[in-house]
Every structure is written in structure tokens, then in C-alpha cells.
Amino acid sequence: LFIAPFVVLDLDDTQIAKSVSAAVNKVTPIYFVYTEEQHIGLSFDAAWGAEHTEAILQTLKAHDVKATFFLTNIWLREYPEMAKKIAQEGHEVAMHSVSHPHMNELSSEQIATELTENAAMIQEVTGYTPELFRFPFGEYNNQSVNEVKNLGYYPIQWSIDSLDWKEDLTKDDIVARVTKNLHNGAIILCHNNGQHTAEAIDEILKESKAKGYTVMPIGQMIYRDNYITD
Secondary structure (H helix, E strand, O other): OOOOOOOOOOOOHHHHHHHHHHHHHOOOOEOOOOOOOOEEEEEEEEOOOOOOHHHHHHHHHHOOOOOEEEEOHHHHHHOHHHHHHHHHOOOEEEEOOOOOOOHHHOOHHHHHHHHHHHHHHHHHHHOOOOOEEOOHHHOOOHHHHHHHHHOOOEEEOOOEEOOOOOOOOOHHHHHHHHHOOOOOOOEEEEEOOOOOHHHHHHHHHHHHHHOOOEEEOHHHHOOOOOOOOO
């Protein structure tokens, strides 16, 4: 049983009951995988730009590591050849929506459109059939998580945020944020066009290996049946 902490300020019994009920009934994406194996998943979100994507792919190749790339349609339209290369190099291709919207503001029908059209374009451009979906901005609610699951996809969040998109973070800042928080089953969030991402990933992969971790696509790490999210 999971009950989120909350603060009670002059609430009557009905309001308290509603707060507890909301916490207990909240559905969530997969933030990480509970495992005794030293497996971690490295992921990259792609919505804007591709100037640094080639360097990231070269770094991954140098370490013989496969990652998961969450692609939007707005990015696929701009960089179809790069998307094809990601798939051709053996990386997992996953969904990140059509237009990178705030999913909490959409109806169930609109959410379904964002997913199905995203999946269709990924398959059209790369030949890859995606199974995983990540919410833009990491924003979700019960409706959006349930819609992803109802369509047969796995909603994926993250447990380690590199913040590599921030211009004021150095390579060393990014490396420290990730490596100090490594844990079994971790899902690491990066972006395909961070200025320092490629060089940071080089250091992160070296340190991860030294600590005994194996990096794999998220789809190879998650449970497919008989699991719960808590």
C-alpha cells in the first residue's frame, strides 16, 4: 500500500478522505525497475534539434551500448535520416508524442491520437514498432497513464534526471548528477541535443562499467507481465 504524504490544514473529514483516496488510487508510469541485477537504462528524449545527436551515437558505439530514444513527430519530420540511423545502429526507438503537448490538458481521444500517430510515424520512418511511451515534460495524470496502458504501451518515466538540457550545467555537473545516484534498475533521462551530453555520457558509461553496471535499452529491462507500479 502506498500513501503519498500530505499536509492537513483545517480540512474536514471529507476533504481528508478525498486526499487519502487520491493518493491510494493514483496510477503512475514506470520510474525504475526493481531488480537485484545491476542493470540500468539510458534514454534520450528528442523534440528539438539534432546538432549533437551524431556525437552521442558515436559515444554509444564506442562503448558498445544500446540506449532508448524517445522521438516526437515534430522531430521525426525534421530529422528522418537521423531517426533511421538511430534504429539502424540497434537502439530502441520509443514514443514521445506527436507535438510535445501538456498531456494533462488533453482529452482521452486527443491523448490516443498523440500516441497512435506518433507510433505510426516512427514505424514509417524507421521501420521500428515502438512499445514504450514517455510523457512530454514528464507530466501525467491517471487519465493519461491509463490511456497509454489501454493502447497496449508501457508508460516510462525516469529515476535519474541528468538535466543535460540546462545551459548552465557543465559536463562535470551532469556526470556528478547521474553517477552519484546510480542504482539497480535505474532509468536515466538525457536529451539528444544537449551541448555537453555526449562527453558527459562518455564519463557516465566509464564509471557505470567500473561500478559493475550493465547498460541496456529500457524495453529489455522492464517487466512485461505480472508487475505492479508503486
